[in-house]
Amino acid sequence: MENKCKLSIVVAIYNLEEYLPRCLDALVNQTLQEIEILCVDDGSTDSAPQIVDEYAKKYPKKIKAFHKENGGEFTSRNYGLERATGEYITFVDVDDYVELDWAEKLYTAAKENDADLAVCAFERIDLETNKVTSTDMTGFGKCTKQLNGNDDFVTFINPAPWNKIYKREILKDLRFLPLRGFNDAMLLTECFTRINKITFIPDVLYHYYLRGNSQIHTVNEQDVRNLRKYLLEVKKFYKDSNKYEELKYILDIMAFLHLGVSVMYRASYDPKINIKEMTKETIKYLNENFSTWRKNPFLTFRYSIKKGFKHIGLWGVSLLYKWNMTMVYIRVYRFLVDKLKKDIKF
Numbered sequence: 001m002e003n004k005c006k007l008s009i010v011v012a013i014y015n016l017e018e019y020l021p022r023c024l025d026a027l028v029n030q031t032l033q034e035i036e037i038l039c040v041d042d043g044s045t046d047s048a049p050q051i052v053d054e055y056a057k058k059y060p061k062k063i064k065a066f067h068k069e070n071g072g073e074f075t076s077r078n079y080g081l082e083r084a085t086g087e088y089i090t091f092v093d094v095d096d097y098v099e100l101d102w103a104e105k106l107y108t109a110a111k112e113n114d115a116d117l118a119v120c121a122f123e124r125i126d127l128e129t130n131k132v133t134s135t136d137m138t139g140f141g142k143c144t145k146q147l148n149g150n151d152d153f154v155t156f157i158n159p160a161p162w163n164k165i166y167k168r169e170i171l172k173d174l175r176f177l178p179l180r181g182f183n184d185a186m187l188l189t190e191c192f193t194r195i196n197k198i199t200f201i202p203d204v205l206y207h208y209y210l211r212g213n214s215q216i217h218t219v220n221e222q223d224v225r226n227l228r229k230y231l232l233e234v235k236k237f238y239k240d241s242n243k244y245e246e247l248k249y250i251l252d253i254m255a256f257l258h259l260g261v262s263v264m265y266r267a268s269y270d271p272k273i274n275i276k277e278m279t280k281e282t283i284k285y286l287n288e289n290f291s292t293w294r295k296n297p298f299l300t301f302r303y304s305i306k307k308g309f310k311h312i313g314l315w316g317v318s319l320l321y322k323w324n325m326t327m328v329y330i331r332v333y334r335f336l337v338d339k340l341k342k343d344i345k346f
Contacts, residue, residue, distance in 0.1 A: 006034040007103050007165060008089045010080030012073050013039055017046040019095040019209075024051075026097045028059050032104035037063045038080040043070030048094075074176040074183045077161070081171060088118075089168050091161040095127075095209050102205040106165045113144040115199035117191070119157060119164040122206035133210065136345060137163060139308070140200035147195050149246045152298040154192055155253050156310060158345070159185035163206045170194045177230050180223055182258060189234055189254050193243040219266035221273055227263060228285055231255050235289065252290040253298050260286060260293075261317055261329075268330045279326040294322060 009027060013020065027037050037059075039052045049067055056065035068079060077091055088110060092098065102120070110118035121137040136158055145153055157164075161184050174190055176183040238244040238251055260282055268275040286293050296318075297303060304315040320329045336342040 004034055005036050005086040006088065006107055007032060007036075008080075008084035008086030008168070009035060009037045009103070010077055010084065010089065010091045011037060011039045011094060012042060012076035012080070012091070013044060013048050013052060013094045014042040014070070014073070014076070015044045015046045015048055016095050017044075017048045017051060020048055020051050022097050023092065023094050024055050024063070026100065026102075027092065028055070028062055029100055030098075030103045031101045032107055035062065035103055036084070036086060038083060039063060039065050040076040040080045041065070041067045042073070042076040043068065072178070072180075074178055077183075078175045081175065084168065087168060088165040089171055090165040093162055093208070095211065096162065097207050099203075099205045099207075103165075105201055105203060105205060109199045109201050110165060110167070113197060113199040115144060115197045116167045116170050116195040117164055117198045118201065119198060120201040120203055120205040122158075122160075122163045122208050123204050125207055125209050127209045127211050134345070135204060137200070138202045138204070139310075141202050142200065144197055144199040146197055147192060149249060152250055152253055154198070154250060155257060155298070155314075157188070157198070159188045160208070161187070162208070166191065177233070179226050179230050181219065182223075182227050182230075182263075185254075185258050186230055186234055189251065190237050192247060192250065193238060193241040218269070219263055220270055221267075221278075224259075224263060224267055224278065224282075227259055231259065232289060249292055249296050249298055252286075252292040253296055255290040256286060256293040256296075256299075256318065256321075257314065260321060261314070264326065265330055265333050268334065275330065276327060279321075279330075280324075283321060283324075283326070293318070 011023065039056070041049045041052055052065045056063040066079065081089065088107060106118045106120055109115065119137060121135060123135045124133045125131065126133050147154060170191055174187060177186050179186060235251060238247060264275065264279055264282060267273050267278060293299065299315055299318045301315060304311040317329050320326060
């Protein structure tokens with residue numbers, strides 16, 4: 001029998017009672033009707049559990065309410081993922097909201113193009129000022145791309161799970177890893193071994209709110225150690241899937257981008273971390289485990305100049321790493337973000 005549920009939406013909830021109604025109102029009023037909304041309360045201590053139950057009672061055909069002991073966001077997403085029945089699966093953060101045609105546009109694009117993954121554009125909004133700080137994922141335009149080892153376009157897909165829908169069979173046995181702040185990137189990287197086609201929608205359909213105390217803005221030494229550990233697990237997953245040789249350049253550039261570029265920048269804000277020593281350790285780690293980052297065909301000037309500003313920037317950072325000038329990169333990055341208020345995302 002054909003699956004009647006077209007899209008499962010997993011909402012991981014921990015407190016944030018003031019934003020929950022806005023989030024759920026947008027979901028229950030989606031123009032795509034054949035959806036299920038799995039609200040997973042992760043042991044909230046405010047009125048969020050009661051709000052979830054009220055919505056589940058009001059919309060019994062759409063909302064499924066679950067309550068569990070606190071275990072962290074990745075456990076809530078996995079809890080919902082394991083109970084999802086939809087043809088496609090997506091995730092929403094409780095303090096964000098979506099356009100009313102968000103689900104329909106993503107699902108329609110995925111079906112029309114027989115895509116394993118559909119991705120839309122989104123905007124970042126400062127929670128305090130309610131001002132849009134940046135718009136992301138518009139650069140691909142409206143297109144469908146084949147994933148293979150000859151093009152690194154997947155490197156520049158924002159890894160967040162909420163501006164995309166996954167074909168359920170792609171996720172099947174995959175789960176978010178117990179990794180604070182980077183489990184979405186690791187899941188997406190593992191999905192690359194199973195994805196054939198990705199379709200893009202340039203419409204801004206998701207509104208992501210930036211909170212100063214969000215875990216994405218803080219990285220400590222344990223987070224760095226965890227990421228190193230799980231990057232090796234992802235590499236093993238590639239080898240076990242017989243995809244390593246085909247996709248090793250993509251995997252290695254992903255390791256460099258997330259560990260070398262993103263994490264080192266964030267870690268530099270922790271006064272307990274000797275960031276100069278940590279970047280040296282990172283270079284050593286990359287050399288030993290993701291060695292093609294140094295001679296990666298996707299990190300050459302000739303390749304990057306054809307791909308645009310972001311790619312040229314990544315190539316430039318890789319040069320500074322190769323020249324042991326990582327502190328120059330970090331100081332420039334922090335100056336642009338802190339002083340000039342430029343929201344730079346690769």
